[in-house]
Amino acid sequence: MxxxxxxxxxxxxxxxxxxxxxxxxxxxxxxxxxxxxxxxxxxTFSTMSDLEIADIWVMDPMVQYLDDIYGMQDTQLYRVKGVDGVEWAVPFYKGQLRARLKDGRFQSLVVMGIDDATLIGGPPRMLEGDLADLRRTDAIIVDSIGASTRLTQREADGDRPLRIGDILEINDNRATVVGFCLVTRPFSTMPIVYMTYSRAKQYAPQERKMLPFILVKAKDGVDHRELADRIHAITGLGAYSTADFKRLTVGYYLKNTxxxxxxxxxxxxxxxxxxxxxxxxxxxxxxxxxxxxxxxxxxxxxxxxxxxxxxxxxxxxxxxxxxxxxxxxxxxxxxxxxxxxxxxxxxxxxxxxxxxxxxxxxxxxxxxxxxxxxxxxxxxxxx
Amino acid sequence: MKQASSLKDNAPDQAQTVAVSCRGITKVYGSGDNAVHALRGIDLDVQSGELLMLVGPSGCGKTTLISIMAGVLDQTAGQCLLFGNDLSQIAANAKTAYRGKTVGFVFQSLNLVPMLTAAENVAIPLLLTGVIWMDALHHAEEMLSRMGLQDRLHFYPSELSGGQLQRVAIARALVHSPRLIVCDEPTSALDNVTGQEVLEVVRSLGVAKDRAVVVVTHDARIYHFADRIAVMNDGRIERITTSPQELVTVP
Known part of the structure; x- marks a missing residue:
């Protein structure tokens, strides 16, 4: 039937x-x-999605979510490196700075400052240019969507996307575009700009504590959550496995928005x-x-x-x-x-x-x- | 408590010639002051191999009686045996399955499903007895062809005439070779010629040695197709006759 x-x-x-x-x-x-x-x-955790290489995120213990940024002293990096089970640890800057475009317009940016030596923390995919070019003077890499939307250059015959070689003024510092990358879209619509950690600290307003995050790789066979707990116990810093920090971030938005x-x-x-x-x-x-x-x-x-x-x-x-x-x-x-x-x-x-x-x-x-x-x-x- | 396993074999029994046996059947709808006595002690046998007509004025209980005979309604009191089985004492699912195999129905309003073709409508009783789709459809087409509808097999009810629809309904009632066929006012919506044709089909294909046909009708023009005619009035059988002429003079 x-x-x-x-x-x-x-x-x-x-x-x-x-x-x-x-x-x-x-x-x-x-x-x-x-x-x-x-x-x-x-x-809300797009930066973490792009940084799958990091097993553990270390931060100020008061941090509640990824964009809730409090600086730590740079010396904390060495304390974390000394914890048993840590394969490597690198500094990672994340913050907002303001850029002035050639025509005088201002645009807020999300700045990612990655380890100068290893360039760990860089964008997941380069579309144009080379990540190593970040070591050149004043070099920055811009996300492709930001480059073609909010950071367009205004010229006589209309707006055009940023090009390699274009100059931006970030917090009164000269920045030269050396490449474009593809990133996971972030929660905010601000363009994302990558530079070295030292340059990010130089461009950002000076504060006593300027290190927002430390990215940690665990040694093979070490449980990420156990290592995070150990880092917290030894250093007193906030330390979460990437999965836990994602959950913490999402939980914050769920509760507070x-x-x-x-x-x-x-x-x-x-x-x-x-x-x-x-x-x-x-x-x-x-x-x-x-x-x-x-x-x-x-x-x-x-x-x-x-x-x-x-x-x-x-x-x-x-x-x-x-x-x-x-x-x-x-x-x-x-x-x-x-x-x-x-x-x-x-x-x-x-x-x-x-x-x-x-x-x-x-x-x-x-x-x-x-x-x-x-x-x-x-x-x-x-x- | 009703029993599910007390059904007798469906195969024809040489000694058993009574298809339906009703003894003291009463049926009351409602209760108290609102009670309606539809049947008031019916005693009636329907023999295998005969076509029995139930006639009488509207509201006399004809339809209630065939509903009880066919096992779709339980009597209030009395006993109705269908090929020796008291369906009112059988569990619901077993009764439904037995009815599906044993009884063929021609309804007054036909109840052909408008979304199905003639052949698909006729196949339904076979599908309900477990025959697979293609076989059921094949048998249905054969039955319709015997009804002279071989060129209307895949027509929808809306594309058929009144007589053709009635023949489809009869084919549906016959296709699974039931041993009792009940027809409720089969000619009520038909002209005289078509009504005669339809009853000829019922008579020729429906009546067989091991099968009984019960027809409820008001239509005196088809009385001559009956072997016996039971005249009902006010929930009772007034008389049973084999002569249609007697009834024509009855006011």
Whole structure:
């Protein structure tokens, strides 16, 4: 009877399309809004995503998240290097500075200062130029999106992206562009500029403590969390494995911003509206077909057979709606992947979205099943 | 407590000629002051190999009686045996399965599923008894061809005439070779000629040595197809006759 159930479902085109649209809408909103939420949350630890080489991040113990920056004394680096289990440790600067463009405009920048000797902490992918060029005088490497958007050079015939050799003025210091890189999009929309750690300290306003982070590599076989705890115990500094620091950062944003509430509201609305539209239409579809279900019952269809027919119908429209909704959400994410659009679609989200749509289908089917199971076969003779 | 395992073999028994045996059947809808007595002690046998018509005014209990005979409704009191089985004493699922194999239905409003073709509609009783899709469809097409509908196999109900629809409904009732066929007002929406044709089909294909047909009708023009006619009034059988002419003069 499965084929009969599907033919009945698809035979009523108007209702079939309405149910599919309702579920597609629900699936799209749930997937897209949650995907954007995850995308934004992932951006809060984008620097860590680009620095997979570091196992442990060391910082001032009061730091609550990645952009909550307090300086440490440079001497802390040597204390950390001395902790048992540390393979290497390098300084890493992260801070905001202001750049003055050639035409006089100002633009805030996120400055990453990487270890002068090893260049550990550099961008994950160079698009133009060489990372080693950072050792040249006044050299900086700029992220490609920043270079083509907020740092464009204004000329007589219009704006043009930054080029190698262009000069910026960062906090009254001359900076020469020597390359462009691709980075994971950050939470803020400011351009990202890489330079050596010593130059970053030189460009930044002078303070007594200027070392925000120490990146640590653990020796082979050393548990990252144990080593972080050891560093904390010995130095008194804050030390987290990369995974723990990501969690700490995301947790801060979840607790202290309205982002989860806003996106949660949209996703919940999608779920509720989708449930209402699909539920109402599917229920009407069942009501319209009640006399045929009664006919089947008279002709020998047990409640189990009818239950399977309705569940099949519900999950068929659910699967189609989920596929379309998740597909559209993925397509939007794919088309806009190169811009500022924050969208992250891990398989867990697809699974959760499928589970939400399944929940809608189960609810929708349950209402209809109740009606059909209670149906007396005798009603078929009542005309 | 109802039993699920007390059904007798469906195979025809030489000694068993009674298809349906009703004794003291009463049916009351509602209760108290609102109680409606639809049947008031019906005693009636339907023999295998006969076409029995139930006639009488509207509301006299004809449809209630065939519903009980076919096992889609339980009586309030009395006993109704279908090929020796008291369906009111059988568990719901077993009764439904037994009914699916044993009874063929032609409903007054036909109840053909509009989203299915003629062949697919006719295949449903076979699918419900476990026949696979292709085989069921093949048998359905054969049955429709025997009904003269070989060129309408893949037409939807909305594309068929009233007579053709009625023949599809009859094909659906016959396709799984049930031993009892119940028809509720099969000619009510048909003109005289088509009604006669439909009853000829029911008579020729439905009536067999080991099968009984019960037809509920108001239509005096088809009385002559019956072997016996049971006249009902106010929930009772008033009389049973083999002569349709007797009934034509009855006011």
């Amino acid at each position: 499965n084929a009969i159930a599907l033919k009945m479902l698809m035979g009523d085109r108007a209702k079939y399309v309405s149910i599919i649209l309702g579920l597609t809408f629900a699936s799209l909103l749930i997937t897209q809004q949650t995907g954007i939420f995850l995308g934004i949350m992932a951006r 309205a982002i989860p509430l806003n996106f949660g509201t949209s996703a919940t609305l999608g779920f509720l509206v989708g449930t209402a539209v699909a539920g109402q239409t599917f229920y009407n579809f069942t009501l319209d077909n009640l006399k045929y279900f009664a006919t089947f019952k008279a002709m020998g269809a047990t409640n189990g057979v009818l239950l399977r027919m309705i569940l099949l119908q519900a999950f068929f429209v659910g699967g189609t709606g989920f596929g379309l909704g998740a597909g559209i959400a993925s397509l939007i994410g794919f088309v806009l992947r190169k811009g500022e659009f924050a969208f992250w679609l891990p398989w867990q989200l697809l699974l959760a979205s499928a589970a939400a749509v399944s929940l809608i289908c189960l609810g929708v089917a349950a209402i209809s099943i109740r009606k059909v199971i209670r149906l007396e076969a005798g009603v078929v003779f009542k005309g």
